[in-house]
Amino acid sequence: MSTMTVLNMLTPKDLASDQEVRWCPGCGDYSILAQMKKALAGLGIPREKFVFISGIGCSSRFPYYMNTYGFHSIHGRAPAIATGLKLVRPDLSVWVITGDGDGLSIGGNHLIHAIRRNMDLKIILFNNEIYGLTKGQYSPTSRLGTRTKSSPLGSIDTPLRPLSLALGADATFVARTLDVDINHLTETLKRAAAHKGTAFVEVYQNCKIFNDGVFEYATDKSTKADNVLYLQHGRPLVFGKDRNKGIRLNGLNPEVVELGNGIALDDLLVHDEKAEEPSLAYLLSRMVYPDFPECIGVFRCVERPTYEDVLNKQIDDVLAKRGAGKLEELFASDETWVVE
Amino acid sequence: MTVLNPSTTRSTGEAPVPHQPRHPIPVEEIGEATIRLAGDSGDGMQLAGTQFTHTSALLGNDISTLPDFPAEIRAPAGTLAGVSGFQIHFSSSDIHTPGDQLNTLVAMNPAALKTNLKDLEPGGILIVNSDAFGSGDLHKAGYASNPLEDGSLRGYRVLAVPITKLNREAVAELKLSTREADRCKNFFALGLVYWLYERSLEPTLRWIQSKFSKNPSVMEANTRALKAGYNYGETTEAMPVHYRVSKAKIPPGRYRKITGNEALALGLTAASKQAGLPLLYASYPITPASDILHQLAELKRYGVRTLQAEDEIAAVGAAIGAAFAGALGVTGTSGPGICLKSEAIGLAVMTELPVVIIDVQRGGPSTGLPTKTEQADLLQAMFGRNGECPVCIVAPCSPADCFHMAFEAVRLAIGFMTPVMLLSDGYLANGAEPWLIPDPAKLPKIPVRFAQSHAGSNGNGTAAFHPYERDARLVRPWAVPGTPGLEHRIGGLEKEDITGNVSYDPANHEHMVHTRAQKIANIAKEIPELTVMGPSEGDVLVLGWGGTYGSIVTACQRAQRKGWKVAQAHLRYLNPLPRNTGEVLKRYRKVLIPELNGGQLRLLIRAAYLVDAVGLNKVQGKPFLVSEIEAKIEELLRS
Structure with missing residues (x-):
């Protein structure tokens, strides 16, 4: 093993900054921070090559706690800042940290456009279905009827499904994971890092103070198996404590079926994260508790050229054809005349 | 009323060679002239005006132009709202404005006449397309009677020319549709004005050749129309005299014609070269700034990257991201866009990153007058952000000066690690003048010093980098991602002096507010005095x-x-x-x-x-x- 390799092997501790972490005790963000350090340490990328860019909100304090380059920007704009950074420095590993309010409400436009361009950005959306930093208003992902200070009679706007939105913008990598499922979380972050293009990851994250237990159905050991479905590429959609339930397609709609009584594994929908069309992934993104188990895992992972690669190719092509530009030539690019 | 309406019966299809008048018409030498070409926004007046400008510049005149067009791409034809004009002041001496009063007005329809006549000097030359003065046209322009017949134009030298008809005859052999044929009539009018002011047809003929090289019939039609207009003036002795404006005595050197927006694009590109940094220009289309984006999008060979962002905020965000990454981040817009970018400009002030923000001002407030000029964003640039949030502000004074001030904006942004706002305006953006092309070898270098080493140690053996440790001018270091050992975090929350860590300490906040203000004040030591x-x-x-x-x-x-x-x-x-x-x-x-x-x-x-x-x-x-x-x-x- 060469010296260089040894130097490049980071430990999670190497990625911890000297700043005191100030999330509330019991916040799901602690787990995401810990798993992020674990995931990045194993990538073999030098620390100085990581950049974390965030917006505003509890989740957006994240960059302060990573000993990498970091930018805690303004509300909703992290994908735009990351876009500019990545355009001039495609060699960097750029991570956007956002939340349901930051990414889907005030910053919804940037999120959509970063995704559709397929910039090589890793966008991690901490979804706690609430505004935490402003002390508990309903968010764009809050379920209908959520009672908060700003919705005392229950929220009346239909919640956004983050993954449906990402798929609608033609995301090339879409995944969902849970703050408390630390192994799955680490693996998902690693998969996101390995993807070339925009990787969009929704993390169900518990807000201990303002929305405690909102994902309990998906995290509680006694109910979890019946309420979530772990996606595996090429495998039928099976779930349940006894692995006896599955998802079958009935026309264009998914339905929950019990295996047996004439229904076999072969009748179930088979997960294909590489499908060219995002239709099935979209359908999975629409499956919502309590009518359906909610899918966890990689919904979609396909290849498409990144924006920066295409731009750089355009630049390389024009340079190959016409050579690097000189100012003399540029200044004289319109007709000129000489005054004696 | 002096209506000069010469016979129009002879065909102008077979154009005699210009510059060989059958009957020499006297040429009067004049020092300068101001003309305006006005017509419907679909009549191609901007193009004709640009060609006249170009030709005059090549002839060595000093020039200054004022395009004036409606915000609508095609307002209803023939209406007052749809009138588009292009004014050119050309001179044998040094000039600085597009001219107050017109010596010659070309009006392609009654609406153009009505909206522009007030600017024509008494006794001035008025060329009108008499074919466009039917009762319907007159009604659309709100004329109760035909001004060509009712005596209201007494006091001008009126040249009523059936331009539509003559132009159709000139291109008749080419078997174009009427619509296609009529598209050339701006060149007929231009040819006539070329004759009036003794301009060479060559530069425009060259332009037609290269522009329509893939469409020979259009090339031929425009060529014939231009020549026919010129020859009409000459062979019909349309005026008893025509005019010459000689070369201007201006400083020697190589010149080109340049608009403010072109000059900004070139200035930014030159500054990026002289700084040795790639340029990212991120912008959202907006009048009258879009041409900067168009210009720069063509300059990929010069190390320029452009991003047409999803909105104004994304555009400034991308510029900030590029600046954080160690590139030259620039965004450009007009006043409404500055409103949207304000919060992000504050972020650039707080994070002390070198970003250039161009505001090509237009009439406001709100959407205002998108295609018209105004200077009403100065206080917005000064104060239009939350908190005590000073930025450096520069403003070019002429189209060609846009080159210099774009360069200056970059120099100051990098030199002081600060956002710099550049206030251009619609008049500078679209107006043109001759530009003495600088020698690239004589352009100053813009020094860039990226942080390379640690500024201190945190006491336990690991090196600590202090992103807010300043030099004597109060400028903080530029430490770009990818540099080992300088990992640090910046953001919009108040910074602790020196370390850059988040700080809510009251005394620190006041100190930082004063420090940011003093840093901007320090720029005064590195800009020229007022002359x-x-x-x-x-x-x-x-x-x-x-x-x-x-x-x-x-x-x-x-x-x-x-x-x-x-x-x-x-x-x-x-x-x-x-x-x-x-x-x-x-x-x-x-x-x-x-x-x-x-x-x-x-x-x-x-x-x-x-x-x-x-x-x-x-x-x-x-x-x-x-x-x-x-x-x-x-x-x-x-x-």
């Missing part, structure tokens, strides 16, 4: 900023020729102001500040120097006439 044209003391100092320079300097020159003690000074650096500004102001009995706004610079000057400055303020979406400023100077002298 004065005219007497070093006297009765009136006319102080201007931005795109009004041409009108102000011309008015002051005229005043000085009358022996008045009037001086002129122009601010191209607005925050901070040049260090000698207060001292200059004191040397004059009165200070006049003409602005295309309600008095924004005046407010700043009065506040900063307690000088009882007088304003001349105009908000009509149009530049100052020289005569307006002259009259105000005279009024001040008499009071």
Whole structure:
């Protein structure tokens, strides 16, 4: 093993900054921070090559706690800042940290456009279905009827499904994971890092103070198996404590079926994260508790050229054809005349 | 009324060779002329005007232009709202404005006549397309009777030419549709004006050749139309005289014609080269700034990257991201876009990153007058953000000066790690003048010093980098991602002095507010002093900023020729102001500040120097006439 390799092997501790972490005790963000350090340490990328860019909100304090380059920007704009950074420095590993309010409400436009361009950005959306930093208003992902200070009679706007939105913008990598499922979380972050293009990851994250237990159905050991479905590429959609339930397609709609009584594994929908069309992934993104188990895992992972690669190719092509530009030539690019 | 309406029966299809008049018509040498080509927005007046400008520049005239077009791409044909005009002032001496009054007006329809006639001098030449004066056309323009027949144009030298018909005849052999044939009539009109002012057809013929190389019939049609217009003037002896405006005596060197937006694009590109940094220009389309994006999108070979962002905020965000990454981040927009970018500009102030923000000002508030000029964003640039949030502000004074001030904006942004706002305007953006092309070898280098080593240690053996440890000028280091050992976090929360960590400490906040303000104030030491044209003391100092320079300097020159003690000074650096500004102001009995706004610079000057400055303020979406400023100077002298 060469010296260089040894130097490049980071430990999670190497990625911890000297700043005191100030999330509330019991916040799901602690787990995401810990798993992020674990995931990045194993990538073999030098620390100085990581950049974390965030917006505003509890989740957006994240960059302060990573000993990498970091930018805690303004509300909703992290994908735009990351876009500019990545355009001039495609060699960097750029991570956007956002939340349901930051990414889907005030910053919804940037999120959509970063995704559709397929910039090589890793966008991690901490979804706690609430505004935490402003002390508990309903968010764009809050379920209908959520009672908060700003919705005392229950929220009346239909919640956004983050993954449906990402798929609608033609995301090339879409995944969902849970703050408390630390192994799955680490693996998902690693998969996101390995993807070339925009990787969009929704993390169900518990807000201990303002929305405690909102994902309990998906995290509680006694109910979890019946309420979530772990996606595996090429495998039928099976779930349940006894692995006896599955998802079958009935026309264009998914339905929950019990295996047996004439229904076999072969009748179930088979997960294909590489499908060219995002239709099935979209359908999975629409499956919502309590009518359906909610899918966890990689919904979609396909290849498409990144924006920066295409731009750089355009630049390389024009340079190959016409050579690097000189100012003399540029200044004289319109007709000129000489005054004696 | 002097309606010169020569016979139109002979075909102009077979065009004789220009420059060989059968009957030499006398040529009168004149020093300068101002013409305006006006027609429907679909009539191609902007193109014809651009060609006339180009030709005049190549002939060696000094030029200044004023395009004036509606915000609608195609307002209903023939209506007053749809009139598009292009004004050109060309001269054998040094000029600074597109001219107050027209010597010649071309009106392609009644609406163009109605909206433009007031600017034509008494006895001026009026060329009209008489084919466009049917009763329907007259009705659309709101004429009760035909001005060509009712005597209302008495007092002008009217040349009523059936341009539509003659043009169709000229291209008849090409078997074009009527619609296609009529598209060339702007070139017929242009040819006629070329004859009137003894211009060569060659530059425009060359342009037609290259522009329509893939469409031979269109190339031929435009060529014939241009020549037919020229020959019409010559062979019909349309006017008893035609005019010559000789070459201007301007400093020697190689020139080209340049608009403000072109000059900004070239200035940014040159600055990026001289700084050795790639340029990212991120912008959202907006009138009148979009041409900067178009220009730069063509310059990939020069290390330029452009991003057409999803919105104004994304555009400035991308520029900030690029600056954080160690590149030159620039965004450009107009006033409404600046409103949207304000929060992000504050972020760039807090994070002290070098970003250039271009505001090509237009009439406001709100959507306002998108295609018209105004200078009403100065106070927005100064104060339009939350908190104590100073930025450096510069403003070019002419189309060609946009090159220099773009370069300066980059130099100051990088030199002081600060956002710099550049205030251009619609008049500078679309107006053109000759530009003495600089020698790239003589352009200054813009020094860039990326942080390379640690500034300190945190005491336990691991190195600590301090992103807010400043130099003597209060400038913080630029440490770019990818540099080992300098990992650090920045953001919009208040920074602790030196370490850059988040701090809510009251004393630290006040210290940082003062430090950011002092850093901007320090820029005054590295910009030129304010220079004065005219007497070093006297009765009136006319102080201007931005795109009004041409009108102000011309008015002051005229005043000085009358022996008045009037001086002129122009601010191209607005925050901070040049260090000698207060001292200059004191040397004059009165200070006049003409602005295309309600008095924004005046407010700043009065506040900063307690000088009882007088304003001349105009908000009509149009530049100052020289005569307006002259009259105000005279009024001040008499009071």
